[in-house]
Amino acid sequence: MSRKRALAGVLLVAFLVLAGCSSVLGPDSVDEQALAENESYDWSSNANASINVTGGEYEAVYKVDNRTQFPIHSRDGLGREGPLAISALRFQYPNGTVVGPSSPALNATNQEKRTMISLPARNGKLAFSASAQGKRLSTQTFVSGTYEVTIPQGMRVTYEPLARVSPGDHRTTRTDTGRVQISWPDVQSNAVIVRYYLARDLYIFAAGAAVLVVVALAGALYYLRQIRELERRREQAGPDVDTGENDGPGL
Incomplete structure (x- = not known):
């Protein structure tokens, strides 16, 4: 029995060493096919971050200001951080030209607890899609400033405890299609959370x-x-x- 325990301990140590080495060897590429997926983004918003929740996923557009790298990450229920699985990666230049990951200057890699997006220009807008769980949006704030979140058709955030909107300094309006849009004048918190209901x-x-x-x-x-x-x-x-x-x- 002692030999089996010793062997199990050796195997465990070897596994941890190999796992550590694999993270040191270099970043892992994200799903290239997912990054190349088609998606129609609304580039017209003036907010620093504009998020459109369509049900099982959301489309996010962020203003990029004087930077060449855009790190993003997710956070689970236990507070553990990790790379964020994204798709339909796009970048819009200030002149309105939109490029995808076929451009060699726009790419994404997973680096330890982050997904690092390399940008083709220092200024513009970055867009990607990610999954949303149930009647809830939870995303880390990758930029500060003005935010807007548009929730799916027929959803509401009027009454607690069915709804939750964080941060609290926000206002709600209706879009031309009747959807509820939540906006913040200046988000400085680590995350934006919206729980809504039919x-x-x-x-x-x-x-x-x-x-x-x-x-x-x-x-x-x-x-x-x-x-x-x-x-x-x-x-x-x-x-x-x-x-x-x-x-x-x-x-």
């Missing part, structure tokens, strides 16, 4: 809350009746019940 979810939540209230009232009335019944029985028993309080000392 309009019908509000009715379901209200109905569930009403049922709980009815059940709670019924329970309260039941216990109140039980208490009154006990009081009635005690009154019927009268003062002749021997409680032992008036007994004199024993003979």
